[in-house]
Amino acid sequence: MWIRRCDRDWGSLANCRHTFHPYIEGVMERTYTDHQLETIDRKPFVYQDRLYDQYQATQKQREIERSIRKQKRIINSMSELDSEEAKKAKQEAAIRLRRLNANYRAFSERAGLPLQRERTKVLY
Incomplete structure (x- = not known):
């Protein structure tokens, strides 16, 4: 599975500078926990x-x-x-x-x- 760090389609990625990298479940370590992802944004x-x-x-x-x-x-x-x-x-x-x-x-x-x-x- 590939993790895409850009929410655009492939055709518009020419200069966005986002990166793509593989993520293999069970082999690689996650950068953020589920709790960190849920609380990453400040509260309104x-x-x-x-x-x-x-x-x-x-x-x-x-x-x-x-x-x-x-x-x-x-x-x-x-x-x-x-x-x-x-x-x-x-x-x-x-x-x-x-x-x-x-x-x-x-x-x-x-x-x-x-x-x-x-x-x-x-x-x-």
């Missing part, structure tokens, strides 16, 4: 009146990271302008950025996910 949790499972939590964390990058880009673009409107917009974006960072920390802590600050950096 509630944050701001919404229930999240582990996958949804990672997706919400990515959403917050995208919002943080967006606010940083707005702040950077407003820094180039010298008008009063631009300064006011920059201040509002800075306030939103502080709130997003606080939300990012709180959500990540509640979900048990590590903060990944490299994902919030703006490179251009």
Whole structure:
């Protein structure tokens, strides 16, 4: 029996980097016990009146990271302008950025996910 580490069919495996290896029942030792497999995912949790499972939590964390990058880009673009409107917009974006960072920390802590600050950096 072959264990496939990709949930796609053979035709789409060109660049997925998953591996295939044989598993012989009774001869080879299992990597995880049944109990470990049952408890491998974190339990669902509630944050701001919404229930999240582990996958949804990672997706919400990515959403917050995208919002943080967006606010940083707005702040950077407003820094180039010298008008009063631009300064006011920059201040509002800075306030939103502080709130997003606080939300990012709180959500990540509640979900048990590590903060990944490299994902919030703006490179251009």
